[in-house]
Amino acid sequence: MSENPYSYVESELPRLLGNSSVSGVYKNKPEDFEVIEVLGFSPEVVEKGQQHWLRIRKVGVNTAAIEKQLSRALKIHPRDIGYSGMKDRMAVTEQWFSVQLPALQSMDWPAWFAEHMHAEVFPGGQVTLLEAVRSHRKLRRGVHKANHFRLRLKAVENADDLTQRVQQLVAGGAVANYFGPQRFGKHGDNVGQAMRMIQGEFQVRDRKLRSILLSSVRSFLFNQYLAQRIQSNLPYVNEGDVLILEGSQSYFTVSADDKDIVERVQSGDVHVSGPMFGEAPSPAKGRPAELEQHVLDQFPALYEGLCAARMGHERRPLWLRISDLALTWPEETVAELSFTLPAGAFATSVLAELGQFTEGEHANSTE
Incomplete structure (x- = not known):
């Protein structure tokens, strides 16, 4: 067990599928971890709109680096740049950004990208413009519907166990919806820093950093609840549980009269x-x-x-049912896993349910 009560140690979290004999490596290089953002809607085209939506493919470059370069090269404030979710550096990712420019300003975006977003700007990385749409609304955080993942797992041991676990999930099994290591900082010590901030050992004037630290606290406490929920062997749905309506932030508490509640959970109409x-x-x-x-x-x-x-009280689904899950074996000890998760869910939580997978030595999730 970890000596630091606030540190993030993924291997110590209990899993719905129990212990696994599977092991392997992921994120050995960016091409081993692909993430495609699924907005779930199309940006409305407005010919003279001030918001330019840009769908960008990145290799070895994180979201923050794109935001910084857009701000610098366009000479606009970071607050005039929008994106829905943070994407890793050690990955191949596709995501949307929006930038606010004067209404009368036209942009030749392919030419601009060639001049300002080339390889010399991102050493070891690559940025490609896939699509540009002029619109009138800024892209807001957390509005995308899902992320599609394609992972290459290497040095896989106990392939039969991995295949069996994937089949369980395809048949309708779920994984624990833990917050992953990205939420807890490079060394997993965000909550420890937050605790020192709360106790007054130092002040954080940067609002963004303060928000990150407080968010890590809520994530840590959620993970603690989920871990204890699994260890307590409570039924999947209980009287007194709070259920979230699909596609909504609305929720209600389960009462003894809710006879069809298990059916509604299984159908995906509501989420524990x-x-x-x-x-x-x-x-x-x-x-x-x-x-x-x-x-x-x-x-x-x-x-x-x-x-x-x-900070207000909010709710998060405890269990993840995975869409479009598929497993192939291009080589004897190399597996390719693809699946889609709702926004806010972590691919690492899926991997941890399947086995003990460690990041490649060059991986660094968000730096």
């Missing part, structure tokens, strides 16, 4: 949720509420820090 703690009281009841309180009793200072920051 866990707490993203904040100052408002939780709507959970019964045994789920007791588990939530147990987490807060273990980490009271973290919870007090969230309340002091006026």
Whole structure:
């Protein structure tokens, strides 16, 4: 077990499918980890709109580096640049950005990219413009529907166990919707830093960094709840659980009268949720509420820090059902895994459910 109670150690989190004999390596190079952002809608075309939406393919370049270069080369403030989600550096990724420019300014985007987004600007990386659409709305954080992943796993041991686990998921099994290592910083110590900030050991004036640290606290507490939920062997759905309506932020608490609730969960109409703690009281009841309180009793200072920051109470699905899951074996010890996850879910949580997969020595998820 980790000596630091706030550190992120993925291997210590319990899994729905139990222990696995599978092991392997992922992210040995960018081409081993592909992520394609799925907006779920098309940007509305407005010929004289001030928002230019750019679909960009990146190899070995993260979202923050693109934002920085767009801001510098276009001479605009970062607040005039929009994107929906952060994408890794050690990967091949496709995602949308929006940039706000004067209404009368026209852009030859292919030519501009050739001049300002070439390989010398991103040493060891590559950036390609796939599409440009002029519109009138800024791209906001978290609006994309899903991400499609294609992972190449190398040095795989116990291939039969991996194949069996994938078949379980294809047949309707779920994985635990943990927050992955990206949420907890390069060395997994974001929550420790947040704790020191909460205790007044240092001040964080940078609003973005403060938000990142507080977000890591909520993610850590959610992971703690989910881990204890699995260890407690509670049924998949319980009286007192809080269920989120599909495609909505609305939720309700399960009562004894909800006779068809298991059916609704299995159909994907609603999702069993866990707490993203904040100052408002939780709507959970019964045994789920007791588990939530147990987490807060273990980490009271973290919870007090969230309340002091006026963070609201939100909900997050506990279980992930994976879409478009497929497994192939191009070589004896090399597997290719593809699947689609809703926005906010982590591919590493899927891998951890399948086995013990470690990042390649050159991998660095978000730096």
